[in-house]
Amino acid sequence: MIEAPTAAGTQSAAPPVWNAADVRRDFPILHHVDRPVAYLDNAATSQKPDAVIAATTRYYKSANANIHRGVYRLSVEATDAFEAARTKVAAFIGAPDRDELIFTGGCTESINLVAMTWGLENLRKGERIILTQMEHHSNIVPWQLLAQRTGAVIEVVPISAAGELDIGAYQQLLTQKAALVAVTHISNVLGTINPIAVMSKMAHEHGAKILVDGAQSVPHMPVDVKQLGCDFFAFAGHKMCGPTGIGGLWAPRGILEAMPPYQGGGDMISTVEFAGSTWNKIPHKFEAGTPNIAGAIGLGAAVDYLSHLDMRQVAHIEAQLLAYAEKQLQTIPGLRFVGAAADKASVISFTLDGIHPHDIGTILDQEHVAIRTGHHCCQPLMDFYHIPATARASLAFYNTPADIDALVNGLRRVIEVFA
Amino acid sequence: MIEAPTAAGTQSAAPPVWNAADVRRDFPILHHVDRPVAYLDNAATSQKPDAVIAATTRYYKSANANIHRGVYRLSVEATDAFEAARTKVAAFIGAPDRDELIFTGGCTESINLVAMTWGLENLRKGERIILTQMEHHSNIVPWQLLAQRTGAVIEVVPISAAGELDIGAYQQLLTQKAALVAVTHISNVLGTINPIAVMSKMAHEHGAKILVDGAQSVPHMPVDVKQLGCDFFAFAGHKMCGPTGIGGLWAPRGILEAMPPYQGGGDMISTVEFAGSTWNKIPHKFEAGTPNIAGAIGLGAAVDYLSHLDMRQVAHIEAQLLAYAEKQLQTIPGLRFVGAAADKASVISFTLDGIHPHDIGTILDQEHVAIRTGHHCCQPLMDFYHIPATARASLAFYNTPADIDALVNGLRRVIEVFA
Amino acid sequence: MSDLRDLYQQTIIDHTRRPRNFRPMPDADHHARGHNPLCGDRLELYLKLSGDRITEATFTGAGCAISTASASMMTEAVKGRTIAEAQLLFEKFRILLTTPIHENVSLDGLDKLEVFGGVREYPVRVKCATLAWHTLEAALKRDDHEAKTE
Amino acid sequence: MSDLRDLYQQTIIDHTRRPRNFRPMPDADHHARGHNPLCGDRLELYLKLSGDRITEATFTGAGCAISTASASMMTEAVKGRTIAEAQLLFEKFRILLTTPIHENVSLDGLDKLEVFGGVREYPVRVKCATLAWHTLEAALKRDDHEAKTE
Numbered sequence A, B: 001m002i003e004a005p006t007a008a009g010t011q012s013a014a015p016p017v018w019n020a021a022d023v024r025r026d027f028p029i030l031h032h033v034d035r036p037v038a039y040l041d042n043a044a045t046s047q048k049p050d051a052v053i054a055a056t057t058r059y060y061k062s063a064n065a066n067i068h069r070g071v072y073r074l075s076v077e078a079t080d081a082f083e084a085a086r087t088k089v090a091a092f093i094g095a096p097d098r099d100e101l102i103f104t105g106g107c108t109e110s111i112n113l114v115a116m117t118w119g120l121e122n123l124r125k126g127e128r129i130i131l132t133q134m135e136h137h138s139n140i141v142p143w144q145l146l147a148q149r150t151g152a153v154i155e156v157v158p159i160s161a162a163g164e165l166d167i168g169a170y171q172q173l174l175t176q177k178a179a180l181v182a183v184t185h186i187s188n189v190l191g192t193i194n195p196i197a198v199m200s201k202m203a204h205e206h207g208a209k210i211l212v213d214g215a216q217s218v219p220h221m222p223v224d225v226k227q228l229g230c231d232f233f234a235f236a237g238h239k240m241c242g243p244t245g246i247g248g249l250w251a252p253r254g255i256l257e258a259m260p261p262y263q264g265g266g267d268m269i270s271t272v273e274f275a276g277s278t279w280n281k282i283p284h285k286f287e288a289g290t291p292n293i294a295g296a297i298g299l300g301a302a303v304d305y306l307s308h309l310d311m312r313q314v315a316h317i318e319a320q321l322l323a324y325a326e327k328q329l330q331t332i333p334g335l336r337f338v339g340a341a342a343d344k345a346s347v348i349s350f351t352l353d354g355i356h357p358h359d360i361g362t363i364l365d366q367e368h369v370a371i372r373t374g375h376h377c378c379q380p381l382m383d384f385y386h387i388p389a390t391a392r393a394s395l396a397f398y399n400t401p402a403d404i405d406a407l408v409n410g411l412r413r414v415i416e417v418f419a
Numbered sequence C, D: 001m002s003d004l005r006d007l008y009q010q011t012i013i014d015h016t017r018r019p020r021n022f023r024p025m026p027d028a029d030h031h032a033r034g035h036n037p038l039c040g041d042r043l044e045l046y047l048k049l050s051g052d053r054i055t056e057a058t059f060t061g062a063g064c065a066i067s068t069a070s071a072s073m074m075t076e077a078v079k080g081r082t083i084a085e086a087q088l089l090f091e092k093f094r095i096l097l098t099t100p101i102h103e104n105v106s107l108d109g110l111d112k113l114e115v116f117g118g119v120r121e122y123p124v125r126v127k128c129a130t131l132a133w134h135t136l137e138a139a140l141k142r143d144d145h146e147a148k149t150e
Ligand SMILES: Cc1ncc(COP(=O)(O)O)c(C=O)c1O
Pocket: A265, A266, A288, A289, A290, A291, B043, B044, B105, B106, B107, B108, B109, B136, B138, B139, B184, B186, B187, B188, B213, B215, B216, B235, B236, B237, B247, B377
């Protein structure tokens, strides 16, 4: 086992790290009596700390009202809480202006919003949308739907066997009428951390815009959209200790103001007449109807919680866990890692020779270890590796070496069953 | 004061009614110590019973996992809970088939979904979309956006001074290349209950489809989409004791299966290749990405709660409260009701001579009475009545005659201030 | 909880019920429309200038008590002032409405406008009180766009 | 919790590791593809018929232990049966997988297929066990569409 990380182990600039046991106490499900589980499916969704659950409960019990339209106190308080959450979330990803942060239903909706507004308005027949071989279906299908409508063409940046983008090929693709690059910050299968800042710069040199799918990065590392230099940044609340049904989209004010609205309805308008309507200012222009108020407030609480832990520490702890896990997993006969990028987050995909991932998942579940098996919404990536599926253990800061030991022991049991 | 309703006051067929005090105990916010409020803004959003808050809390504390893709127990349980909620909600609105119920982010999103899928596919230049003068912006703006893209034309069914639809004019409009009727079941300003079953029949006789905005009906009366005979039915969870960020869309299987998908992403696909993708079966085809799992489970709990109360009883109690409120409000000098339909739900819009609604709202708030003032997302309806705004008290089954007395006393105070 | 009378001071009620300078001015030098979409308040403002001095100000429209009284008292307050003086007055007025009461800023010169101090306790009503002033700014810029508080 | 060995019975492991009738059949009378998008299982089924009797059945493809063993044992089980008999067998197999164990239905004739009874405790795995059978149905219908479990 590795030691629980201590202040001594970290760079002097970083604040002292917290204690894993303390952090685990914040997550009720991790000490759920009926069924304590080694939860290693964090890339699918994260668990929720008490602070987040309590924030939404508190809202419903003492401040629930619809927002932005009421003069009475309850509604003003709900509006203030909702807008305070926006300010927090915007700051968490380094947005220069809190009005640039749009609340959506999740990362998938954020990407669809861009495709159906900016995309429909700007993509021309024959222009290129550049994706990569490692994209999640949520960063592929919206562009396919857009391409169908506009006649734009999808191009794919290839990857190496290790799961790293071929930047030379990317450079090449950019020269061919590239209008938009849509790329994941971190692969949810391989763990690869893509060099977004460089890719943004290259995209802009060729006059292309760049959208970053941050579903897997915001929960696991410090993110600053200014440093990334991208034009759109999409992410999901439920993967970063927040509630389900809430996510975010960031883009600079100039782009958002020029974009047509997405959905029509209450709150996104300034005036409505049957002869025509005018739109509200950003961010409200893109938030039609009653939003997920409790969800936004819960996400605000999640951001407070993560900020308190400090995302540099989160990344540091997860890197230690990853190193331990990779070392231990290497002792399993027939285990092959899928993805070996130099710059890698705490996602471990693997296969076991002669044993289908689906069977691995079922047997590990019996051993109280929860991992994901399947294509992970990345069928094109599976096709690239010529495998139908992988087993994937994805770690979060509240995991422990003991969780990894449970995984390793579980895998030995899998091999036994099939022996 | 009217008596608390009793079994004796109801039709013999109906089950005995519950006690208002018992019901109020279910809603933590109604006995919130800091600030007990006469909450009369139920048309904007409803309050939440403990059962709903507890259902989402329980999910996060003991069963949180992503759904539809995991082989491990936690994920299977989350999937089961999510799909059980679908079954409940579908049954609650009388859907013949639980797969016909699509979870959305709210009523606004449900309507936008229809506009951007069925609408984009079926509306031709010059064809008519028939709305009414009393529609909410959420049932106007999506059709304006669609009309802009397709060249379809919006027509408006006029209303009488009492706030009832002119069915003769509707009949007339149907003869002019009508492709779609989009009408609210209950007006959120006037309380008018529109004759949907008749209107559906008329629409179908002219080959038009009909979408019903059920945001205000599902929370207040028994709803059966089969009896309504409509083609699309949209509603919002947060107005029916459910969480924010969740809503529903119902349409018959045949229509849904023929519709193109809405958003692209995980879960809505069957296969994804860069050369092209194929779609999952309904309802999943329309639920891209991680849905609002906790929200759906909470909405399922809301439906359980309302079913337990019995929607016939809910409607009955609210009708009694409405009658009492209208009688009491008539004693206020200078008060004018806006909306006097024969068939009317428990929404009361009014003005006070010489006093702006905004000032009414602020003063009532000081008196611990929460009502809404403004255009209620119905600017065209305000234009019809040549008023900038109304004051609106909207009742729910957990309101009491005492809440109405507080409103009436508060209005006397308003008049005093301006005397 | 603050007293209602802090917001609805007698002066405000008085100006709401009998707004001063409440008429159109067909030969105005400057003119602008104001709109608060939240509550539907609409007003039109008319100005006559001599050099950079406002010699006359009138308004029409329909709004809540706060916005009507504010427009009424603003037309009184800016008459005879230069554009720069009117702008300074708006600045002070805005501070009055939005800054905690104990801050040590001089709000000398607001005079009667100080009755709007109570609005500070009602943040959603600040837009009502400033609508007329935003419209004034728009009119002075000869800005044909509507002034909006939202 | 149920014992793992209820699911992964030795017979199933054996058929997974050495699937019977695992080869393409170029001169098949009937042929269909099956796909389980959830786990990526894919198989191809080949049949030879004499009249309405299945005389030969083979398959190829890649899948999990349950789906591979199920395909292997299905090809053995249907050989020599009529189409109607095979359909009846699928019906019984489906009941075995999905109906609580104490129900009083006769599942006579399943014979070796009864080793799949443990799948009942793993609802997400039912699709794995039935994929081969759905593909059989598709092949017998001469249906050119892929059989899908989802
Ligand atoms: C009649 C009506 N339609 C639509 C809506 C919008 O629904 P949602 O709150 O889900 O955006 C509302 C409520 O705001 C409404 O009252």
